[in-house]
Amino acid sequence: MALFGRGVTPIPLLAVAILLSGWLAYLIYMPQPTNDPYRLKPDDAMVVAKGASLYKQHCASCHGTDLAGEANWKTRKPDGRLPAPPHDESGHSWHHDNAALFNVTKYGPQYVAGAKYKSNMPAFEKTLSDPEIIAVLSYIKSTWPEDVRAAHDEINKRARQK
Helix, strand or coil: CCECCCCECHHHHHHHHHHHHHHHHHHHHCCCCCCCCCCCCCCCHHHHHHHHHHHHHHCHHHHCCCCCCCCCCCCCCCCCCCCCCCCCCCCCHHHCCHHHHHHHHHHCCHHHHCCCCCCCCCCCCCCCCHHHHHHHHHHHHHCCCHHHHHHHHHHHHHHHHC
């Protein structure tokens, strides 16, 4: 049976309509691409799980399995170095934008504090890939309460506007 007198059957038209509506739904609801290479993914369960595993392997020995850091983390040790700070909401990690957190993790604290700054924290440039660093930071952020996460999102928003 011809549709519209042109020999077109309803099945191919239906298939085209379904494909077009699927494509339109994809365009409307797909995650928006970002040009932010430091975007954390604290709501992505797979990224957070990978980050938790990497954190346990590379970070927990200093920053604690519970992200609580070392005791008296604001008081310098006899060698002049600061203890490892907490990465939970009681620490200062969330006060820094994603780029700063990424760069400190990848290149070490000297990258942002200057070459003369002494720290026990190593640079992870040769240990963790960029996506692995993002995963660790995403895991850390996933543990923060909603109000702290929202404050951190605001810090990142202001940093991107500079």
